[in-house]
Amino acid sequence: MDKLSITSVNKVTLPFISKEENNFTIGLLDYSKKLMRDLVSKFSLSLYNFHQSRLAHYKRVVDKLNERNVIVNTSTRIPNAASVSISESIWNDIIVKLELFEIRKGYLNQEVSLNSLAKDIGTNHSYLSKTINSVKGKSFKNYLNDLRISHAYLELKRDSKMRKFTIEAIAFENGFKSAESFSKKFKEKYEIYPSQFLKTLEA
Template sequence: MNNKDLSLRYYSDIDSIVSKTEDPFSEVKDVYHQLILHALAENDKKKQVEYMGKLIAYDSLHSRKQENVINEAMVSYDIPYLKHQKKEAEVQLQNKQKIITSVGLLAVAGIITGFYFYLRSVRMKKKLRLLLEGGIAKEKVNSGPVNVHPSSVPEDIRIDILAKLEKFENSERFLDKDLDMATLAQELETNTSYLSVVINTYKNKTFPNYLKELRISDAIIQLNRDPKLLKFNYQGLAETFGFRRGESFSKAFYNKTGVYPSKFIKELRLRKAGGHL
């Protein structure tokens, strides 16, 4: 009747019946032959593999009952070739699934990466706003109240050192790049052991990090106040704020603020020119 849709519906019904009864008949080969050709035309690898597998299985089962039955389907689709075609279709189906999985994983990775950089950008802008609004002002470097005072340092000496450190922090003495603990201890009229214990306990930092934080805090204030400093390169800024090398200044600045000085200076320049973050 040349009704293709009706034929395919009947073939599908036959496939369903044979699959449930597992009792094939000789003409079932023609049915699966047509279903395979339809799957090939539709590029449906999954159905192609399914129908090929059934044709091979039912042909083997039926052949044991009727060994002499031969029809046109088997002339054009002999079993060895059919097995080869089935294997190729299975490989293509697996490769397609791998591609879909890979694309999915890449998409997920892209979404996660994009979200990470978005959050990073938001945090960076918040930090920049904090710096541009007056920044991390020059502050006393401490970790809050100390519950246990160091027994290795007598109380009167500890109090004296802390008072002198407060004056030191409010001066610009810490901007001297040649300053070391021995020199500072001598200036504070104490020894390096006592000074080290007091700084570690009450400032919660090593002496080098203590100096770096004081210098970076001062750099933030001065960069906000003095437009001339915005013209300096890293090395010039390093020497101005007590560092020997530009790289050391940049690293210390980032460690304290979470923002690279280049980004901070760029935003300061935009603000001076009338732009805003």
């Protein structure tokens, strides 16, 4: 007896089974086809929604960065990921999460460290360190201190209440554990001690 293809079952009645069995078989095949179409459709929709969600996420990040005027030409700011032996996908993910770290002012946490930040953004400390060194042009420690000092400088100019704080209190508010360390880093960056800077603001 010649073999019948699956598609032919819909067109003929199989001679070796009853009419009821034949109808059941045809119905089962129709159901299977419909189920397969539904699964493919749902998978495609899910994949589309996932990509749209990721695009929306990155757009929000870029919009935030544009508001802060920290976006520059990436062709000059960001070197090739291969130059530090990191895959492009991991590289891009770390960069985006570093920008989110800055937007959320995570650097104000006194306890943040290279290891803790690496864990928070889902990478290892080696990849994070390499990315910061390459993209920011500085070590993690200097990167953190620069963010804190820049924040302190802007807040002191903006917030008259903070200008009434002691140097130690200002240091703590901006992520430093001591007034001495804060004053030293402030002087290195702006060539003036914070105590002197406060006097210029009150003048």
